[in-house]
Amino acid sequence: QVQLVESGGGLVQAGGSLRLSCAASGSIVSIYVMGWYRQGPGKPRTLVATITTSSSTDYADSVKGRFTISRDNGKNTVYLQMNSLKPEDTGVYYCSAVTGGYFQYTYWGQGTRVTVSS
Secondary structure (H helix, E strand, O other): OEEEEEEOOEEEEOOOOEEEEEEEEEOHHHEEEEEEEEEOOOOOOEEEEEEEOOOOEEEOHHHOOOEEEEEEOOOOEEEEEEOOOOHHHOEEEEEEEEEOOOOOEEEEOOOEEEEEEO
């Protein structure tokens, strides 16, 4: 079992910045990749960024150059630094963790809401 707790969401003006945090606990040894997804109003949940155990990163095209995903292994925490925020970045941001083994499984945090005003 893996537990994920997100924090750092809030209300920010367009052009501003936020840093989201995701703290992982439980059976963290089996985690292969962690990442951030978001779900805007009336939209499906989509990939924002991922980071693997080897620190390989991937980003959605819409956030490249603006968002940076990083991890602190000592704290078992993943961060998402969001700069130059746009109103279209508004949504609930979810932390995810994919565990390896015989069967892969994706865990999700409770989500943290980000609202970007014009």
